[in-house]
Each structure stands twice: as structure tokens, then as C-alpha cells.
Amino acid sequence: MALGTPHPPTRLPYLPSPSSSPPDTLQGEPLNFPPLTKQHVKNCAFSSWHARYKKITPRATIVKPVGDGFVHYLLSDGIFLPPEGERAEWSSDSDFDDDETGLSTSIQELRTKTSSATISLADSESDEEEVNWDEDDDIHKNDPATAFPDLDKRVKEVLADYGAVTPKLNWSSPRDATWITATNSLKCVTPGDIYLILKSSNFITHDLLHPFEDCISTRPPAPAATSSSSSSNSLPSNEIELILRKWVDFNPSMEFRVFVRRRKILGISQRADNYYEFLEPLRGRLSMLIQDFFSEKLCSTFPDENFCFDAYIPKPEQSRVWLIDINPFAARTDALMFSWVELLRLDPDDPAFTPELRLVSEDEGVHTFSTKPFSAHMVPRDVVDASVQGGAGIAAFAAKWRDMLENTAENT
Structure with missing residues (x-):
């Protein structure tokens, strides 16, 4: 934008989002989460x-x-x-x-x-x-x-x-x-x-x-007029x-998300979406460290029986695990290498159940080093929605944007 021209409007024009499947379903199967308060x-x-x-x-x-x-x-x-x-x-x-x-x-x-x-x-x-x-x-x-x-x-x-x-x-x-x-x-x-x-x-x-x-x-519920x-x-x-x-420069390969239901681990996921060859030989050790950490530190002390937590293991040869964050057991929390459909199907009370640690495989991770995380957040949501609608969506967005620029110039 040339110097001296009016500043563009800071809000982008609204465009209706494309239709999508209901948020409580995935591939037609309902997600029956425990009630979230x-x-x-x-x-x-x-x-x-x-x-x-x-x-x-x-x-x-x-x-x-x-x-x-x-x-x-x-x-x-x-x-x-x-x-x-x-x-x-x-x-x-x-x-x-x-x-x-x-x-x-x-x-x-x-x-x-x-x-x-x-x-x-x-x-x-x-x-x-x-x-x-x-x-x-x-x-x-x-x-x-x-x-x-x-x-x-x-x-x-x-x-x-x-x-x-x-x-x-x-x-x-x-x-x-x-x-x-x-x-x-x-x-x-x-x-x-x-x-x-x-x-x-x-x-x-x-x-x-x-x-x-x-x-x-x-x-x-409050009355409709006042809610x-x-x-x-x-x-x-x-x-x-x-x-x-x-600040500490965490090694992203050693960050893991753990999903807990009824105070039992459902699954453990690598957080980074890149392939790290050295992790596979450590699979058993990592799983043991995280499960022991959960049993000793979190299982009986966190007030809710359903939750997710992020853990960091600085040195697998040692026994120290760090708690980084705790998240609700809900669709808003990224299931990472699992899907919520998979996690909600699991029965941690089954005597034969063993929680799985999922790591990115070589085939899955070969392309991810060139993919920038959260790239969809680098542009406004309206732009993303318009691009999904194709040429018509982009044209409508451009027209609305031009109108907003003209209105801003007239009011300057």
C-alpha cells in the first residue's frame, strides 16, 4: 500500500462459511464425550x-x-x-x-x-x-x-x-x-x-x-430476551x-500428549508431526516413563477423572518427566495422531487393554518438515472460507473488501 493512502479497514468482510459436518460427529459417527462443565x-x-x-x-x-x-x-x-x-x-x-x-x-x-x-x-x-x-x-x-x-x-x-x-x-x-x-x-x-x-x-x-x-x-437457562x-x-x-x-528451547521430539479417561490412560501421542528415527527404539521406555509419571503424580490428585495432559521427557535415560499443560477431555483439544472417534471407542476398564504410544512413521513424516504448523492462522478466517468456496467466493470477498476500502476513504 502506497504511503499517504487511507488505512484499509481492520475488519474483513463477512462471508458465510461453507457448509460442514456437525461438530459432534466425525465420518457420520457421533462423538459421545463425557459431559463438559x-x-x-x-x-x-x-x-x-x-x-x-x-x-x-x-x-x-x-x-x-x-x-x-x-x-x-x-x-x-x-x-x-x-x-x-x-x-x-x-x-x-x-x-x-x-x-x-x-x-x-x-x-x-x-x-x-x-x-x-x-x-x-x-x-x-x-x-x-x-x-x-x-x-x-x-x-x-x-x-x-x-x-x-x-x-x-x-x-x-x-x-x-x-x-x-x-x-x-x-x-x-x-x-x-x-x-x-x-x-x-x-x-x-x-x-x-x-x-x-x-x-x-x-x-x-x-x-x-x-x-x-x-x-x-x-x-x-436465562430468559431468551436477556440471555x-x-x-x-x-x-x-x-x-x-x-x-x-x-524460556527453554524444548526438543519437540520429546513432547507427548496423554489422553485420560476414568483415571486411566487411553493413549499417548507424539506431539510433533515430524518423523524422528531415534524414537522407535525408545518406544517402550517412553511409554513406561509416562505411565509411571501419571500413576505417581496425576492419577489420584487431579480433580477430574477425564482430562488430557502434555508431558516432556528431557532425557529418556533418566526417569524425570515434566508436566507442561493440562487440557479438557473434549473435542476442542487436538487428538493429534489419534481421532476422537478412536479414543472414545476404547475401554480402559477392559483387563486386556493396553494404552498405545503413537509415533510418526517414516512414511507419515516424510512431507511434514516442509509444512508450517498453524499455517491456516496466518491469514484471516474469512480469506480461508472464501478460498474454500472457489472463484465465486474469492470474487465476492474481493468485492466486499473493495467496498469497505471505498467507504473508509470517504470517511477519512
């Missing part, structure tokens, strides 16, 4: 379980509440970052401490440079009551963090302590937005890095607006938490 989802929020499992999780700091100003910033149109007078670039190793408190990060190099970023990017919902970052020149030109000074101060304190962090909200990491970062990873070394990746993530928006979708209600599905599914700002984990 809001409490089940809340039990999987980071602060709900972190204190209980602090000795077996990476070091992390929870900032809660984040305040209305920060929530409005994340949901507002456009991305405006605080000016960074100095930016520290760190490199860190991936080794773990021998103590029980978490991870250690070794600082290899520090250098500073001046940077300042103001990025216009939007793919989120907002309303008239939210902060309008475009209209406030002082905020735009100076520092949007003035709307959340307490949180910004705490973020800087944690960065000074950890050196580099991985951010997330209650449930989700912004893994779909790593493409927008300079490191192409979740590694953040400045407050601006954190705000940029959080604000660019659809996963984070889901945490803020739709964390309780698909949950059954334990209360009588609001969006408000009932959103999270109050005083319950939103920012988690800053000390």
Missing part, C-alpha cells in the same frame, strides 16, 4: 493446578488479574506496541535443573539494539465500549501500556528475572502466532514481544471470548491470567 474447564486453567504440581512443572509466574485495560488492548483493532529503547537478545540452553523447582536458562550472549514497532494487524472482535487505539494519537505515538501500567511493570520484572519467557493465558499458548515474531517461536525477551504475539493469536482470543463453548449448563451466549461463554476480566514461563 465450566468447572471442568476451570480445573484445567493454569493457576488451578500449577501450585499442586509446581515441583514437576517449568518455572512460571502468574500475573492475575490482568486488568480491563489489557483485555481491551488484546481485543481492540490493530496492534500498537510500546516503544522499546533497548531490546535484549538472549540465547538459552534446553537443560533442566537438577533441583525440583523447574528449569534453568543459561545466558550465552547479550546485546542491545534500538527498535520501535507500530504494526497494523487485526483479526479480532471489538465493540464500541472498548479502547479505540486508532483515535487516541497520544496512545498511538507513545505507549499503549499506559492503559495497563501495573501489568506492564510486572512483566518487566519477570523478564528481568527470567531473561526470556514463553507467554500464555489461562489455557492457551499463542502457538498459532509464532509466524509474526522475529524468532519464529514463543520466545519473548521484551514486553513488546509478549504483547505482539498475544494480540496476534486466535487461540488467545478464544480464551478471552469463548472458553466455555460446548459446556453444559448447571443452571436453569447472551457470548457473555456466558466469555471469561470475566478478573479471572484472566497472564502466565510467563521461563
Whole structure:
């Protein structure tokens, strides 16, 4: 776009999504999940379980509440970052401490440079009551963090302590937005890095607006005139938490997702979708480590009998396993190398049942190194939907986009 031309509208034109199969079915077979309540989802929020499992999780700091100003910033149109007078670039190793408190990060190099970023990017919902970052020149030109000074101060304190962090909200990491970062990873070394990746993530928006979708209600339904599905599914700002984990460069080949039903393991899946030749000889060892870890640390201590958890094994020759995350036992959680139809068919109470560890085979993984994860999130959903509809969908999208540009120019 040439300099001096009007800014394009930050919201893309809506196009009806193509028809798809119902979300509770797969290939015609219903997915009969155990009932999911809001409490089940809340039990999987980071602060709900972190204190209980602090000795077996990476070091992390929870900032809660984040305040209305920060929530409005994340949901507002456009991305405006605080000016960074100095930016520290760190490199860190991936080794773990021998103590029980978490991870250690070794600082290899520090250098500073001046940077300042103001990025216009939007793919989120907002309303008239939210902060309008475009209209406030002082905020735009100076520092949007003035709307959340307490949180910004705490973020800087944690960065000074950890050196580099991985951010997330209650449930989700912004893994779909790593493409927008300079490191192409979740590694953040400045407050601006954190705000940029959080604000660019659809996963984070889901945490803020739709964390309780698909949950059954334990209360009588509100009258139709006053009910609001969006408000009932959103999270109050005083319950939103920012988690800053000390950065460690995990070996993706050693991350696994474990599916638990009725306090028994249904299956274990490799998380990375790439083939690693060295994993196959370790299959028995890895499965044993994860099952022992579950039996000793999680089986009787997590409040729900159905859940999923992510585990990391830094050194298979040792017996240490780290808990990385806990997710609801629901369709919203990626089944990875399984399908939910497969998992829900399994009967963990069968005496002959043995949980399977699935690893990517050489044939399955041969093409995945060239596939960028979450590539569908690099463009707005409307663009993806239009492309699925073919030429007519693209033409309709282009026409609506042109109309929005013309309207914006007339109002400038």
C-alpha cells in the first residue's frame, strides 16, 4: 500500500462459511464425550493446578488479574506496541535443573539494539465500549501500556528475572502466532514481544471470548430476551491470567500428549508431526516413563477423572518427566495422531487393554518438515472460507473488501 493512502479497514468482510459436518460427529459417527462443565474447564486453567504440581512443572509466574485495560488492548483493532529503547537478545540452553523447582536458562550472549514497532494487524472482535487505539494519537505515538501500567511493570520484572519467557493465558499458548515474531517461536525477551504475539493469536482470543463453548449448563437457562451466549461463554476480566514461563528451547521430539479417561490412560501421542528415527527404539521406555509419571503424580490428585495432559521427557535415560499443560477431555483439544472417534471407542476398564504410544512413521513424516504448523492462522478466517468456496467466493470477498476500502476513504 502506497504511503499517504487511507488505512484499509481492520475488519474483513463477512462471508458465510461453507457448509460442514456437525461438530459432534466425525465420518457420520457421533462423538459421545463425557459431559463438559465450566468447572471442568476451570480445573484445567493454569493457576488451578500449577501450585499442586509446581515441583514437576517449568518455572512460571502468574500475573492475575490482568486488568480491563489489557483485555481491551488484546481485543481492540490493530496492534500498537510500546516503544522499546533497548531490546535484549538472549540465547538459552534446553537443560533442566537438577533441583525440583523447574528449569534453568543459561545466558550465552547479550546485546542491545534500538527498535520501535507500530504494526497494523487485526483479526479480532471489538465493540464500541472498548479502547479505540486508532483515535487516541497520544496512545498511538507513545505507549499503549499506559492503559495497563501495573501489568506492564510486572512483566518487566519477570523478564528481568527470567531473561526470556514463553507467554500464555489461562489455557492457551499463542502457538498459532509464532509466524509474526522475529524468532519464529514463543520466545519473548521484551514486553513488546509478549504483547505482539498475544494480540496476534486466535487461540488467545478464544480464551478471552469463548472458553466455555460446548459446556453444559448447571443452571436453569436465562430468559431468551436477556440471555447472551457470548457473555456466558466469555471469561470475566478478573479471572484472566497472564502466565510467563521461563524460556527453554524444548526438543519437540520429546513432547507427548496423554489422553485420560476414568483415571486411566487411553493413549499417548507424539506431539510433533515430524518423523524422528531415534524414537522407535525408545518406544517402550517412553511409554513406561509416562505411565509411571501419571500413576505417581496425576492419577489420584487431579480433580477430574477425564482430562488430557502434555508431558516432556528431557532425557529418556533418566526417569524425570515434566508436566507442561493440562487440557479438557473434549473435542476442542487436538487428538493429534489419534481421532476422537478412536479414543472414545476404547475401554480402559477392559483387563486386556493396553494404552498405545503413537509415533510418526517414516512414511507419515516424510512431507511434514516442509509444512508450517498453524499455517491456516496466518491469514484471516474469512480469506480461508472464501478460498474454500472457489472463484465465486474469492470474487465476492474481493468485492466486499473493495467496498469497505471505498467507504473508509470517504470517511477519512
